[in-house]
Amino acid sequence: MSVRHTIFQFTRRPFVRNVLAVAGGTAVAQGITMAFSPIVTRLYGPEAYGIQGVFMSVAGILGTVAAMNYPIAIVLPKSEAEAFGLARLSIYIGIGMSMLAAALLFLYGSELLDLLNAGKIAAFIYLIPVFMLVSVVNRVASQWLIRKKAFALTARIAIWQALLINSAKAGLGFAYPAAIALIVMNILNGLLGTAMALFGWRMSRAIQPVAAKVLDPPSNAWTLAKNHRDFPLYRTPQELLNTFSHSLPVMMLATCFGPSKVGFFSIASGVLALPAGLIGTSVMQVFYPRINEAIHRGEDAKGLIVKATLGLALSGALPFLVVIAAGPMLFGLVFGAEWETAGVYAQWLSLWLFFQYINKPAVSAIPALGLQRGLLVYELFSTGTKVLALYLGYVVFKSDVAAIALFSGFGVVAYAWLILWVIVHSGKPLLKSIADTV
Known part of the structure; x- marks a missing residue:
């Protein structure tokens, strides 16, 4: 009885309960993905997955650093207005970096892909800036939920993302089993996660009272960028x-x-x-x-x-x-x-x-x-x-x-x-x- 009681008390702690909520949602999402894997891999085949892997190896890294890691700073400020300002700053930088990437790919796309030994994704090159921007917006939404400690919502989003995206991959695979389908699904996965995060946050009664504070005038974007400059200066090269x-x-x-x-x-x-x-x-x-x-x-x-x-x-x-x-x-x-x-x-x-x-x-x-x-x-x-x-x-x-x-x-x-x-x-x-x- 004492051991059972100790375990029960341990799992009742807020920190442990939140960890279990996120881990449980992630585990279910991974289980769903694994359950679909035998179907999806047979539909698309190794070549399509190989092209997707090359695309993600290039676009994934660019998407991670597209906002210069300012989204991570969203959790830090005491002020809701400052946190919202950082979210907005992150999106602005993400838009700018995505446009810059699009211009560079238009001018030097073939040379850059050859340098990275990624010529197989030449047909999908202009989806890289799209993926970058979607990744930034999705990361902003995820960090906002972490700031709000909306861990149960995060778990539900992970489960629904896995179910909907893998169902879509399987359904699309019967009609058009090509690499472009897998790449587009990765982009849609980020959009879906962002949409569910925004909808869930607005619908949550626990977080609604805070939303009014966000309407306060946010800090100047340049001031925010300067105050949190350690993220682009140090965290971005560290992640790379x-x-x-x-x-x-x-x-x-x-x-x-x-x-x-x-x-x-x-x-x-x-x-x-x-x-x-x-x-x-x-x-x-x-x-x-x-x-x-x-x-x-x-x-x-x-x-x-x-x-x-x-x-x-x-x-x-x-x-x-x-x-x-x-x-x-x-x-x-x-x-x-x-x-x-x-x-x-x-x-x-x-x-x-x-x-x-x-x-x-x-x-x-x-x-x-x-x-x-x-x-x-x-x-x-x-x-x-x-x-x-x-x-x-x-x-x-x-x-x-x-x-x-x-x-x-x-x-x-x-x-x-x-x-x-x-x-x-x-x-x-x-x-x-x-x-x-x-």
């Missing part, structure tokens, strides 16, 4: 570096060891990242407004970060330990004996991904603590050490497993340092100095 560093193993394995090793890595990292991303991303969405609120109120930010980090460590220790102990056997059993090497990769990657999993509270606190310049410096050193690790694995040890092991080991050290750095800098004296400079 982070994306590059995550693609390093694939690039190295493909160049040095062949496509089969890329397959092993893709399976290993994909399987491990799925459950870790499910909980970790949910924690980030819930913890970001919570830590920001704590800093505004002068609460113990350091204690919150430590507790959340330890909670994630306890929740993730057993699954990751199982993979570390029996990775090759598990992968061989589930995927077949030829995939045991992927299990060896998974053993080493588990160490790295475990620390990536538990660093979510620290990463969530960085914007609120004003540490984004330090995060960029960290990312530079982290990416550099990962390049060094892969180089040593290939040149010195001439082993793909050694390269993955070194990559993971360097990543563990980097993530551990990041967590400790944020915790050390989350003390009240620092918070006061930040407040004085804003």
Whole structure:
């Protein structure tokens, strides 16, 4: 009874309840997508999916940075007018960046695609600016819901998006199973998420009283851009570096060891990242407004970060330990004996991904603590050490497993340092100095 009572009380906590709401919605959405996958993949085939993958690899990164990461700042201000001003600023920048991208693609589209080895998407090149703008608007809507702590609404949106978009993909696949259909569905997915977020926010009784405050005159756009300039100056290049560093193993394995090793890595990292991303991303969405609120109120930010980090460590220790102990056997059993090497990769990657999993509270606190310049410096050193690790694995040890092991080991050290750095800098004296400079 005591254990059951303890679990019940734990799940009744607002933070845990919100995490479970977001994670539950994400899990159901992923389940829907997986259920449709056998149908959709058979309808469209590998070539259509390959072209979609190339398109998303180019447009996805551009969409992420199209608003120079100003949408992330929407959660931070105390003032509703300032938050609304940041949302508007983000959309303005997104429009400008999308128009700039359209002009560059019109003038130099073929050359740019050749440079990126993405000539297969030449027929869909002008959908890239459209995707960028839709991504910006969708990100603004998502950050607004995070600011409003509308986590139940976020979960419902994820489920309905997965159901409607996958149904549309399947239905369209019977009539026109082409790559353009998949690409358009990705764009419509962002529009659908934005529309549902706006409709749900306006219809929610809990949030309606706040809407009137948004009508207050927002701050000047230039002033907002200047006050939150750390997002374009530091967070945007940091995200680009982070994306590059995550693609390093694939690039190295493909160049040095062949496509089969890329397959092993893709399976290993994909399987491990799925459950870790499910909980970790949910924690980030819930913890970001919570830590920001704590800093505004002068609460113990350091204690919150430590507790959340330890909670994630306890929740993730057993699954990751199982993979570390029996990775090759598990992968061989589930995927077949030829995939045991992927299990060896998974053993080493588990160490790295475990620390990536538990660093979510620290990463969530960085914007609120004003540490984004330090995060960029960290990312530079982290990416550099990962390049060094892969180089040593290939040149010195001439082993793909050694390269993955070194990559993971360097990543563990980097993530551990990041967590400790944020915790050390989350003390009240620092918070006061930040407040004085804003």
